[in-house]
Amino acid sequence: MSANSRLTIAAHALAWIGLYQRQGHEVATSEKIAASANTNPVVIRRLLGELRRAGLVESRRGAGAGWSLARELGSITLLDVYDAVEPGPLFAMHRTTPDQGCVVGHGIQPAMRGIYRDIEETLRDELARVTLEKVLGDVLAAPRRPL
Amino acid sequence: MSANSRLTIAAHALAWIGLYQRQGHEVATSEKIAASANTNPVVIRRLLGELRRAGLVESRRGAGAGWSLARELGSITLLDVYDAVEPGPLFAMHRTTPDQGCVVGHGIQPAMRGIYRDIEETLRDELARVTLEKVLGDVLAAPRRPL
DNA sequence: ATCTGCCGTAACCATTACTGTTACGACAGC
């Protein structure tokens, strides 16, 4: 499906900011986050910009600028992040309208739409079950030195 | 996520072949299926080739060639089709290894892998719940003339 | 008032996946 890493990187950034703030810092810079994720600061700023539009983070400009959480990690779920960074549906319909003169061509889109709706609903339930608090917990639970 | 229509088209083709066979025909041609899905026969042949590799359909060559089901529609699920036509995972990790010297960079991948594994397991359960028999039933249940 | 650091965003590029299309050899029944 040509999966992308947007949800992963966004979760990484949120967990990083959350931990950074718990260590007493005010704001996190895109440069530091990018260094942790091993990517370019612009990539981080773009993603965090989408999270800001969704009300998950805030940004300050000027000197001493940076990013901070707009909500507690425990109140943010992967569904919030998913909705913020993933626009479209999981499965696409035909790119062109099927033959409406054919029984299958006529009925396939309503049929698949209903089926996909149920499946995506289940996916959303699962995403909503995972908070960023749990993500950070899992991150910190990773063994320091795998043998 | 840049969703594609592969699962939709594959389900369309299977439902079409199934209905065609119930109408007494032996084999379906990629040209007829493509006409119903309003696409190119090569697109259909490519997808059905993947379904053949998965043991869902069979193909005959030579004169009077075409495609037929290798299994009953009732025994084929959307998960079978999904596995046949969708190679990768739903969510991708970072494209480059995160900074292993950072606590978050070190723990994020194991954490997300575990979370994604659970979510994809749920998705697979949902896909396995839908048979192609049900898909065809939903197709035929679509209203003939929406007012 | 200027300096400085970082955001915000545009622009461009390389890579990849998907879909559509043409072309052509291979095969098997007639």
Place this chain on the structure above:
DNA sequence: GCTGTCGTAACAGTAATGGTTACGGCAGAT
């Protein structure tokens, strides 16, 4: 042989993703 269809390679167009450079704008520090 003739014919119709598969099987597959090859190529093009479109789009998404991720990386990169560039630069204006903002606000606190000096």
